[in-house]
Amino acid sequence: MIKWPTVLVCSGFIALSLWSCRSREKLFTALPGAQTGVDFTNLVVETDSFNINQYLYAYNGGGVALGDINNDGLVDIYLGSNQGSNRLFLNKGDLKFEDVTEKAGVQGWIGKRYWTTGLSMVDINHDGWLDLYVNQVSNTSHLDGHNLLFINNQDGTFSEQSRTYGLDFRTFAQQTVFFDYDRDGDLDAYLLNHSLHELDVYVKTAKRDRPDPLAGDRLMRNDGGVFKDASKEAGIYSSAMGYGLSVSLGDVDNNGCPDIYVSNDFHENDYLYLNQCDGTFREQIRSLLPYCSTFSMGSDMADLNNNGWLDIMSLDMKPEDEVIRKQSSGADPYDVYNYKLSFGYHEQYPRNMLHLNQGTTASGMVPFTEVAQQLGVEATDWSWSVLLADLDNDTHKDLHITNGIYRRPNDLDYINYTFHEGNQQRLSALELVSKMPDGRAANYAYRNRGGLQMENVSEQWGLDLQAYSMGSAYGDLDNDGDLDLIINNLNAPATLYRNNTDQISPNQHLTVKLEGPEKNPRGIGTRLELFLPDQKLMQEVYPVRGWLSSSDYSAVFGLGTHQPDSLIVRWPDGRSQTIRTLSPGQPVSLQYEASTNGSRPLVNTNNLLQKIADHRGLEFSHLENNFTDFDRELLLPHEISREGPPLLVADLNGDGAEDVFIGGAAGQSGRLFFQDERSRRFVERIPEPFMEDEAREDIDAVFFDADADGDPDLYVVSGGGQYVGDLNADRLYLNDGLGNFSRSTQIPAITANGACVVAADFNRDGFTDLFIGNRSVVGNYGYLPDAYLLWNRGNGRFAADRSEKTSALRSIGMITDASWDEKAQQLLVVGEFMPISILRFQDEELSLEALENTHGWWNTIHPVDIDWDGDLDFLVGNYGLNSPLHPSSSEPVRLIVKDWDNNGQSDPMLTHYRQGKEWLYHGLDAVKKQIPVIRLRFNDYHLYAKHTLDQTFSEADLNTAEILYAETFESVVLINQGADGYIMQALPAESQTAPIFAFYTADLNGDQLTDVLAMGNTEVNPPSIGNQKASTGFCLLGAGNGQFRALPPGESGLAVTGSVRKIRGLDLQNDHWILVAKNNDKLEVWQSQSKQRKMTVEGNISADLPESSEDHDL
Incomplete structure (x- = not known):
């Protein structure tokens, strides 16, 4: 026992007690203007001739600029007023400020003809004194004026000299940033402009190259102190299509040159310009970000997870409150969404986006992973400013978001019932605008807890102000080592927050100030x-x-x-x-x-995995047919007809080399690839029976010896929601031993929307039987299909068992996958709205057991002995945690299934919990299209929005419906405990960012432990849910006990985009390949740098075991 000196114990106890008491104080304290001297209100006056219907951005508010303008060591404040006087407040110390605006001469343009937007402080003439730059909107809605540059005279006054420097823009200016993009030592500028709703902005993206003098952004190169337009030569878009609302700078690819992120409103993509370090940029949003916000507003860049790479956050206006969400216009209808895609626009969803930077591999930059929904920061209402900064000095950068709009122009009742031609003629413009609902909302603060965890601490930190808060900035205003905040509110006094970290927390700080080179004295870009x-x-x-x-x-x-x-x-x-x-x-x-x-840090080129460019003839592109499930079933949570392709590996012709089968979509034949060991290439072959069946969609497949002749035959599961009947029939192809296949007629007709097949000798009679799991009842999503057991009666003859012995298979659920455990004589089955289920076999009789608290949206189950104890463990891929749906056992996601309108078709309605109540997930427009009777119950959006599920439907209605539910979306590993069942452990948080559809297991790093590749994504969701493409593949290094460490892509080298459906290992003469099959995409081939040790069980073909572990025979 260690005994501490009494004085230390007592003093330690007293210190802890003091910290405990102080920790109950708010982290931030709002200080009134009367106390600080910061007496400022950005007052916007609406009239019949000037309001949001005349000028789209009338409620966008004003900005803040912080900096030490008089070099006294104290941070001063400059606040922007849209129509009134900007105000400059000199910091006198102790958070006391003096208004020196008139003396300084920096009021800016004042009056109804002028509109001030973004502010910045920059030493433009590099004399060591900060100057002020003010953006103005001109040439629209009777607005005049030009951007202003106030040069600091070093005596407390400023002189306006924008024309001298070539910065007196007369445009739709939103913000200007100063930085050295060409690394010539002086500061250049990027002018961000917004656009207006005119016909020439709703065009195909090919017209981005057409410059517009008012709405187009401009990159201004500093040539000897005068700024000249270098946009075209540098690769910057300057068209009217860009509704630029914010711009962020940072070196996202770590090449030493500053990159640019532009947030664009409405239909135009955001722009991510990567600096090529030669004076030019390359716009890369589509290749590096899976999607972006629709109505992108404020943005920021910072390293949120301390991995040395800048992350990007952009804001939108998705409400957290369910009632407001249902009352507001949101995601595009599916047809409009696809129409925009056809015009060349990127995928966009109306919510906040947080893009985590995955770094760079030897092959180039890895696409970002978008995780806002997983972190719970995707819905903060009508949000404007986001600041990523360490507000509590705990080493992790936190989030601060300003919020609220003076009136809500996207209110659906206003759009559909108030803003119509009759009212436009009857009411004055101001009266019409005044009928918009109030949009006051609380600001948000999220504490970064590390490890992909954010905690909403808005109230706890004292930052949950209900207002119309727009521009915000941070700085240490009282020099106590923590970041204070100031917010510019619309039609309300500005708010100055004192940060109390130094008083209530033991966390320490380090403040760094720069004295930069001659023409960049503040070190911008350091x-x-x-x-x-x-x-x-x-x-x-x-x-x-x-x-x-x-x-x-x-x-x-x-x-x-x-x-x-x-x-x-x-x-x-x-x-x-x-x-x-x-x-x-x-x-x-x-x-x-x-x-x-100096030099930049070197990019890691010794990655664990590498992509193979030369496939040696193994080339295949899966091509989906043009069918949309949403045209038939409007309320599906996702499409069900885009699930392939199957991928298999086996020696088909007995030459000792592994060959490959890849299935096709409807209208595309599956095909075989035979390995020619002499040429070391693959020869493609499409057997005639495959071509005859090309109208069928291949969903899953298995090689097994159906007719006991010693060679692998092929069973293919057909599926999809398009067809009913023969075109959904499964197929059996018999191998003659030389790789020639013929169609067998010795199987029963199974014509459901198939999902999976498992081959095993279930009844131990020496013949391999088949289990067929089905995905859904075609045209009736939510009704539960049967599964089938096909007994092999010898000579390749199969019979479906529909007796009472297999009654457990009736309406078993919407199965997605299954896996056989030979030792335990049981089949593990997973599916959508299903628990992880165990089918136990006793001769030819089945019993069914469900694992508790495991109802999920499971996609795949993969057998492997993770802990090398001689029994099979299972990796199970689920929907993931990065979606708008967050179920739990107490608040599940449910599917209410019933033919509500008696038209012979199911009407599945998704529900979810928000704020402790259960709601229909879809909005009124979608629901009433599927269920017309809903129109009779709800004649406006507000009425529908405020009704919870039990208020929308009666108890009798719900009692006669089929109700499915999901309570967990985590992907997991099941550790087999023998007679004690399974221990379920969640896979690492990094691997929960997307649905997992496929696993591959091997010793990837040569440490004699099982590692995992997990891949997935889905691109079949409606816009109201959004596609889930955050995964670039997960490389999980095993510890041997079911625990894993996620290896960053920059180390693993793994970067697989798209919708992965199958992964298989393939042995070649002196190599081992990892084949990756993707839906509606090309086959990819990868390889491990270490000696490959395959540990998978694929179909019923046992894989090779590690050379050092022959005793672990599966």
């Missing part, structure tokens, strides 16, 4: 990398962030309770320096002159 004992923190100095605003230049690092080890400074021109003497709380001032020639 990267700071701070090393702590167990992690690396990174910030880049770009003050313009969030919404119309510019934060302070000083970088404040939260240290938690750690001691900093060292700081690397990477200046914009590539020079660097390392500081090794650091003390918490002691400011660090860094001079560019002290730096030396």
